[in-house]
Amino acid sequence: xxxxxxxxxxxxxxxxxxxxxxxCLLCHSGPFPEVRFQGDLAPSLAGAGSRWNPAQLxxxxxxxxxxxxxxxxxxxxxxEGQFRMAGAFKGRTILTAEEVEDVxxxxxxxxx
Amino acid sequence: xxGQTGRAFALAVFLLGPASADDIPANQRLSGYDMMGAEAxxxxxxxxxxxxxxxxxxxxxxxxxxxxxxRPSCQSCHGDAAATMKGVAARYPAREAxxxxxxxLPGRVQACQTERQxxxxxxxxxxxxxxxxxxxxxxxxGLPLASPRARGLEDAASRGEALYRQRxxxxxxxxxxxxxQNWGRSLGGTRIxxxxxxxxxxxxMEWQAIGSLQRRLRNCMTGIRAEPFPAGxxxxxxLEIYLKERAAGMAMDAPAVRP
Numbered sequence: 001x002x003x004x005x006x007x008x009x010x011x012x013x014x015x016x017x018x019x020x021x022x023x024c025l026l027c028h029s030g031p032f033p034e035v036r037f038q039g040d041l042a043p044s045l046a047g048a049g050s051r052w053n054p055a056q057l058x059x060x061x062x063x064x065x066x067x068x069x070x071x072x073x074x075x076x077x078x079x080e081g082q083f084r085m086a087g088a089f090k091g092r093t094i095l096t097a098e099e100v101e102d103v104x105x106x107x108x109x110x111x112x
Numbered sequence: 113x114x115g116q117t118g119r120a121f122a123l124a125v126f127l128l129g130p131a132s133a134d135d136i137p138a139n140q141r142l143s144g145y146d147m148m149g150a151e152a153x154x155x156x157x158x159x160x161x162x163x164x165x166x167x168x169x170x171x172x173x174x175x176x177x178x179x180x181x182x183r184p185s186c187q188s189c190h191g192d193a194a195a196t197m198k199g200v201a202a203r204y205p206a207r208e209a210x211x212x213x214x215x216x217l218p219g220r221v222q223a224c225q226t227e228r229q230x231x232x233x234x235x236x237x238x239x240x241x242x243x244x245x246x247x248x249x250x251x252x253x254g255l256p257l258a259s260p261r262a263r264g265l266e267d268a269a270s271r272g273e274a275l276y277r278q279r280x281x282x283x284x285x286x287x288x289x290x291x292x293q294n295w296g297r298s299l300g301g302t303r304i305x306x307x308x309x310x311x312x313x314x315x316x317m318e319w320q321a322i323g324s325l326q327r328r329l330r331n332c333m334t335g336i337r338a339e340p341f342p343a344g345x346x347x348x349x350x351l352e353i354y355l356k357e358r359a360a361g362m363a364m365d366a367p368a369v370r371p
Binding site: 019023025026027036037038039040041065072074075078081082083084085086087088089092094 | 278279280281282283284285289290293294297298299300301302333334337338339340
């Protein structure tokens with residue numbers, strides 16, 4: 001994806017723990033001791049960087065539907081095709097291309 | 113049969129089969145009350161501690177009072193609510209025999225206000241309407257929710273089921289994905305309930321107020337960044353009818369308390 005700057009894994013971590021931005025820990029848990037309430041709807045993010053290479057991680061963020069049509073993981077870089085998108089979000093992706101790269105870079109550091 | 117047609121066939125059978133084939137089995141259904149903590153349960157059980165009972169008191173007053181000078185009160189047509197309104201909330205939404213239209217309970221109250229009392233209807237989700245709803249709901253406390261399909265609302269229930277299974281919003285999630293497939297799990301610390309509408313209207317601690325089922329559904333829709341339907345829209349009523357079909361036979365615990 002065309003991006004305007006190099007990936008920033010620290011920003012990636014901030015996005016992952018942000019309940020309004022990344023929303024990741026609503027479903028996932030992981031090595032984030034400062035986050036009190038984590039989800040248990042999805043596998044732990046611990047070790048994600050050993051299980052998947054950056055291309056695989058990026059693809060799952062962009063649209064997990066491509067791997068599992070029934071998945072509950074939201075499509076972070078798809079702006080179209082959702083039903084009744086709320087006005088404020090219409091035509092917008094959950095994360096920008098830069099933010100997808102930031103999160104990918106951060107997840108790659110999660111090695112067990 | 114090839115693998116492909118075999119799968120297509122299985123899918124067709126599944127889609128035509130009983131509505132709840134892949135949903136929660138009847139004997140494993142739990143209400144929001146069953147799933148909440150002991151403290152909130154105790155608050156709901158004690159009518160002096162349950163904040164929703166304030167709305168019931170207000171509703172009782174509205175039931176008995178003339179809505180305007182010279183206009184009939186609810187009671188002057190319907191009599192003692194404890195007798196005549198028993199079980200009514202448990203079988204709404206319902207089809208009105210004379211007109212064929214399907215009304216939910218607040219819609220019914222509004223229709224009586226315009227057509228029988230000759231006054232302007234109070235708005236959905238206003239304290240006045242919530243109070244009357246709470247008073248009516250109390251008259252069905254402990255009674256089983258009636259099946260809408262068994263009362264001629266099959267079409268509405270099917271439309272409601274399609275909405276329940278439809279992915280919505282920027283997060284692209286369906287009601288079923290949370291409430292049928294992941295109930296009991298922790299969504300960032302909040303336990304996902306099974307979405308049985310047994311307790312409405314109810315006092316929600318997060319709202320610090322009594323609120324309607326539509327308000328609850330609106331919250332879930334905005335949570336997944338979907339555009340909610342307008343207040344009173346037929347889609348909400350279809351969804352409510354399907355939720356009540358899923359919950360048919362479960363006891364009403366309105367006016368309830370929820371975290």
